[in-house]
């Protein structure tokens with residue numbers, strides 16, 4: 001089967017799943033909104049609000065936006081586009097969208113200004129429009145691949161210092177932003193906190209994306225026996241940072257349930273957490289961890 005045919009089949013499958021019940025005691029339907037991010041903030045925010053409403057019409061309980069969805073992903077522009085959280089225009093729009101659609105929204109991320117520092121911050125809104133969680137990117141994306149991508153978030157951003165979760169009904173969800181997904185320890189801590197799902201609003205790039213994007217997403221899912229969702233902006237080839245796209249949801253077995261192309265598109269998929277319980281029983285790694293060995297390793301003093 002050609003790659004294009006496979007993607008088409010996955011899209012058809014996800015659309016077929018739309019006809020199933022949108023939310024039940026064993027799960028809910030999630031939307032990944034792979035938007036095109038422009039240089040115009042109000043256009044980006046209006047587009048996000050419109051797409052959240054589409055997700056509602058498709059029976060979703062939760063909508064996930066990409067990293068930096070209201071601003072170009074550009075260290076020179078983060079401060080200019082930054083807003084206070086809550087209270088800025090983007091937060092107001094997300095709060096209103098959550099309330100009017102009676103949905104949960106993981107608001108991708110936006111540049112946040114606080115005490116003159118700028119953070120890369122994800123907000124989470126409940127169906128009453130309340131801000132129920134906030135995650136500041138913990139691991140700043142500073143990499144230099146000659147001939148590939150060179151990016152230094154720390155030129156413009158401060159790092160967050162906390163792990164953050166939220167509750168969607170009986171399901172606990174851990175938050176990270178993009179580069180955070182490379183750090184397995186962080187996801188392990190979320191597992192220890194009892195998370196059923198991990199969500200990473202992201203914007204990988206065309207250098208690292210091809211080999212690492214789905215690999216890391218599947219690793220975090222299998223390591224932690226949890227659902228993992230990664231939401232990217234659509235690819236814009238003439239922008240200064242070209243996003244990989246390929247938003248996806250992976251189940252606890254490491255199976256890609258749904259995957260976008262690089263284009264502007266939305267995905268809708270049902271998550272059944274009953275499967276996760278089965279897997280955790282069948283492969284009980286959580287009870288088999290040899291922390292008696294691991295705890296003897298002094299990671300701080302290893303080079």
Ligand SMILES: NC(=O)CCC(=O)C(=O)O
Nearest residue numbers: 141178179203204205208
């Ligand atoms: N926005 C980011 O954190 C990008 C991370 C990325 O592309 C990577 O390779 O890691």
